[in-house]
Amino acid sequence: MTNEEKLTMLKSMTEETDNEVLSTYLTLAKGVVLSRAYPYSEEDTVPAKYDTVHVEIAAYMLNKRGAEGETAHSENGVSRSYEDGDIPPTLLRRILPMAGVIL
Secondary structure: OOOOHHHHHHHHHHHOOHHHHHHHHHHHHHHHHHHHHHOOOOOOOHHHHHHHHHHHHHHHHOOOOOOOOOEEEEEEEEEEOOOOOOOOOHOOOOOOOOOOOOO
């Protein structure tokens, strides 16, 4: 998936239209995916199999903007609470860390 396709998908998942903001969140999400998938290497490209979760993490981070760290919130019948940590474990579990053998 190209970066333009990721931007288009992210736009459709959020109400954000500013490409600079969208690109920033894709970059932040890329760091999350790569640090999870390659904890012991300096890989700089998101594998194609993680393209969708990459965009989903960016959308999660973007939608949470302004309410970082919120654990509970109720207003006008709307309740919000966030999982522990920055990114929900349900998204992170979809990224399998690469392991290697040390000789």
